[in-house]
Amino acid sequence: MELRARAAACLTAGLVACGGGSPEDDASTPATAPGAPRAEEAAEGTSAATRPRQLFTDVTEASGVAFAQGTGANGRWILTEIMGGGGALFDADGDDDLDLLLLQGGADSASPASAQAGSGHALYRNDGTGRFEDVSDGAGLDGLIGYAMGVATGDLDGDGDLDLFVTRYIELDPELVCNDAAGRRTYCPPASGPAVHDVILLNEGNRFVDASERIGLTATPQPGLGVVLEDLSGDGTCDVYVANDGQANQLWVRQPDGTWRDESLARGIALNQNGYAEASMGVVAEDFDGDGLVDLFMTHLQEETHTLYRARRAGAFRDGTGRAGLNVPTRPMTGFGVAAFDVELDGDIDLAVANGRVRIGPVHGGCELTGAWARLAEQNSFLVNDGGSFTDGVTRAQAFTGPILVDRCVLQGDIDGDGDIDIVVTGNEAPARVQRNAAERAGT
Secondary structure (H helix, E strand, C coil), rough: CCCCCCCCCCCCCCCCCCCCCCCCCCCCCCCCCCCCCCHHHHCCCCCCCCCCCEEEEHHHHHHHHCCCCCCCCCCCCCCCHHHHCEEEEEEECCCCCEEEEEECCCCCCCCCCCCCCCCCEEEEEEHHHHHHHCCCCCCCCCCCCCCCCCEEEEEECCCCCCCCCCCCEEEECCCCCCCCCCCCCCCCCHHHHHHHCCCCEEEECCCEEEEEHCCCCCHHHCCEEEEEEEEECCCCEEEEEEEECCCCCCEEEECCCCEECCCCCCCCCCCCCCCCCCCCCEEECCEEEECCCCEEECCCCCCCCCCCEEEEEEEEEECCCCCCCCCCCCCCCCCEEEEECCCCCCCCEEEEECCCCCCCCCCCCCCCCCCHHHHCCCEEEEEEEEEEEEEECCHCCCCHHHCCCEEEEEEEECCCCCCCCCCEEEEEEEEEEEEEECCCCCCC
């Protein structure tokens, strides 16, 4: 597969999971998560007259995508095994449709140099109708070892090709033992181990080449999870915004001399409005309020709320979470991957958030997982935007919100060429799910 995609500036990808189990339950024997039910199955027991029209239909089997996110979990409670992996929808071969990249976990959760779980990272070529073919062999992905979390695509070197930026999180001591307040074994926090530097893979036409050291990423490791590529500085070139877990977020801006500099603090998007770093997970860049400026939305840990940074002008932001009505609906869950798109084509940008705890908790009713995975599982969130304020749309997106899993990644894009936005969802120890947009259109 020749990687010939061309890009005018930036093209971003939507990117980096159920009653109480006993303390001896651990992640060594997680159940394989079931795929998403059809919307009509999720709404069983309601009449057709009262059932809300569903926004998505699961088409995984017909799509040809057969990928399961491995974790390398072996009962040693290594944090990286529950953090999941990212992916990207992007035109990898220049044929004007969206191909699919899915990043795999490591076979050994204790080693950042581990070989990949299962069959490794996967690259799928789209035939233009939403049917995918596995073309992973020879794509240059085998050199990306260890745990790859988030990934985004864009023209990072100005040559017109789509490059990849991959976050890789942290390295933890496998012998380190952490317990919660009740003395039960739990996963150690991200501050317990050194960060692993992010990776830039430049598209050289027929394969990707690692340029991380040349650009300077090897000297600036941070616990990166989500990443988005967008011109956030307003200089007309592609910037890289990285959501870091418990550390200040980073905005890498390419300078006129070709070097890169972190400008996040000066532009108001390194910390929250109280001056604190949060457990940043997923991130998307979109114009949520229709003012022509790109805003940032980030998911966070339970009880932190998610954060909406509104652009005040090109390259300058402020925290607008409360004003957008996001404090209450986002506080109860731990959000990871997030996609932002206009699901009904009504002119407003809606939000799909993949949820799943990182702290052991009670099992939710309806969860089909077992062991520690069950105690990490949560329902996904779908937030409907109405003129800049968000309301809960969980009952209208049952294919996405119905299964109670440990989801980590949501990708967005028109995979079948019909003009609306579809999604791909991945989660820990679970098959990827491809979901077609079935919403009633309010516009074109």
